[in-house]
Amino acid sequence: MILLVDLxxxxxxxxxxxxxxxxxxxVSRAGEEWREEHFLAIPETGPADACGIIxxxxxxSDNFFSEYPxxxxxxxxxxxxxxxICAGMQALCLxxxxxxxxxxxxxxxxxxxxxxxxxxxxxPAFEAYELHSFACNPPPGWIVTAVSDxxxxxxxxxxxxLFGVMFHPEVRNDVVVERFCxxxxxxxxxx
Amino acid sequence: MKLGVLCSxxxxxxxxxxxxxxxxxxxxxxxVRSKNxxxxxxxxxxxxxxxxxxxAAGLPLVTVETAGEKEAELADLACAIRTAMVQYGIEGVVxxxxxxxxxxxxVQRICRDLGLWCFNPLWYTDPxxxxxxxxxxxxxxxxxxxxxxxxxxxxxxREIDADALVDLRKYVRSHxxxxxxxxxxxxxxxxxxxxxxxxxxxxxxEKEYANYRGFFRVTQASLEAK
Numbered sequence: 124m125i126l127l128v129d130l131x132x133x134x135x136x137x138x139x140x141x142x143x144x145x146x147x148x149x150v151s152r153a154g155e156e157w158r159e160e161h162f163l164a165i166p167e168t169g170p171a172d173a174c175g176i177i178x179x180x181x182x183x184s185d186n187f188f189s190e191y192p193x194x195x196x197x198x199x200x201x202x203x204x205x206x207x208i209c210a211g212m213q214a215l216c217l218x219x220x221x222x223x224x225x226x227x228x229x230x231x232x233x234x235x236x237x238x239x240x241x242x243x244x245x246x247p248a249f250e251a252y253e254l255h256s257f258a259c260n261p262p263p264g265w266i267v268t269a270v271s272d273x274x275x276x277x278x279x280x281x282x283x284x285l286f287g288v289m290f291h292p293e294v295r296n297d298v299v300v301e302r303f304c305x306x307x308x309x310x311x312x313x314x
Numbered sequence: 315m316k317l318g319v320l321c322s323x324x325x326x327x328x329x330x331x332x333x334x335x336x337x338x339x340x341x342x343x344x345x346v347r348s349k350n351x352x353x354x355x356x357x358x359x360x361x362x363x364x365x366x367x368x369x370a371a372g373l374p375l376v377t378v379e380t381a382g383e384k385e386a387e388l389a390d391l392a393c394a395i396r397t398a399m400v401q402y403g404i405e406g407v408v409x410x411x412x413x414x415x416x417x418x419x420x421v422q423r424i425c426r427d428l429g430l431w432c433f434n435p436l437w438y439t440d441p442x443x444x445x446x447x448x449x450x451x452x453x454x455x456x457x458x459x460x461x462x463x464x465x466x467x468x469x470x471x472r473e474i475d476a477d478a479l480v481d482l483r484k485y486v487r488s489h490x491x492x493x494x495x496x497x498x499x500x501x502x503x504x505x506x507x508x509x510x511x512x513x514x515x516x517x518x519x520e521k522e523y524a525n526y527r528g529f530f531r532v533t534q535a536s537l538e539a540k
Binding site for chain 1: 333334337338406408415419422423425426429430431432433434435436437438439440
């Protein structure tokens with residue numbers, strides 16, 4: 124089961140169907156079960172039963188989540204793969220020592236792959252949908268796997284399966300979410 | 315949060331309005347009447363009926379006319395949204411965008427420039443679920459324009475009910491239309507919705523059709539009790 128985390132400003136908001144719903148449909152199509160939680164409803168110990176976690180995006184005006192860094196501390200000890208999308212990438216970076224900087228992109232943008240990555244479309248470049256008013260200075264040691272003319276577009280932890288994408292893969296880049304789902308499946312031969 | 319809903323009179327904008335009203339306060343509708351029937355941004359066949367729909371829903375309406383030229387129509391839309399901010403204190407805009415990155419991007423940019431929230435509650439929704447929900451929720455929707463094969467003249471004015479949905483699903487398979495008409499294959503007009511206190515009765519309409527392209531233009535309509 125994959126946990127989808129809603130980062131919108133309140134549970135069950137009008138943004139939920141725009142930012143959680145489309146990701147949920149890709150996860151379902153990939154054959155995975157999912158459930159969703161609002162970020163403020165997740166216990167300090169983190170979710171117990173997920174095989175993977177996707178932190179979903181928010182509306183352009185909605186940076187409420189960034190006022191609650193303590194609500195994401197559990198991510199430091201996450202023992203399953205995590206994918207942060209847009210606001211989710213920002214939360215993931217913040218909790219691991221990164222920082223946010225103003226950077227607005229709206230609409231289709233060319234993303235350059237700077238480091239081959241299991242989740243990203245094939246390089247050297249692909250088109251992706253952007254909707255953000257802040258971008259990330261990645262945490263120390265994290266690998267930048269893609270950039271646009273404006274900001275870092277994708278990062279990953281050097282050792283653990285923690286990924287962030289600034290673009291919205293649920294729009295025209297379903298493959299990112301599909302590959303993440305594959306990564307969360309128990310591998311043949313593993314305990 | 316006070317919201318203004320962009321309204322073309324078709325099913326997507328009214329369903330988005332319905333969803334918005336479940337969560338927040340819809341303070342007004344915002345309608346752009348384009349003189350260009352090929353507008354990239356705005357649906358055109360029956361926008362003159364939006365005032366009647368607004369009356370049925372008991373919602374104030376901000377209307378702006380545009381010549382429908384590509385970038386000028388965006389300035390006209392921004393002007394209408396700004397008017398809604400001043401008159402009704404809206405803090406955000408709701409659209410019925412389903413898949414159109416072109417439309418969504420442009421409305422998002424206008425909202426950013428005006429410091430407004432932007433909501434797209436039907437964004438990348440599942441087409442089958444959406445169309446079934448629309449009918450189940452009590453929306454009465456008729457087709458007011460067809461622009462693709464294999465739509466015949468019989469579709470002009472046809473209600474999207476369960477039977478029509480079966481036919482549309484066949485066309486999805488046989489002609490690769492989008493079920494929702496998002497690809498511009500057809501346009502719609504909402505005659506009744508759960509948030510209407512009265513419904514629209516079409517009294518006179520004209521059909522025009524040739525080569526899989528046609529219009530159902532309502533020339534006279536009124537409100538009747540539900």
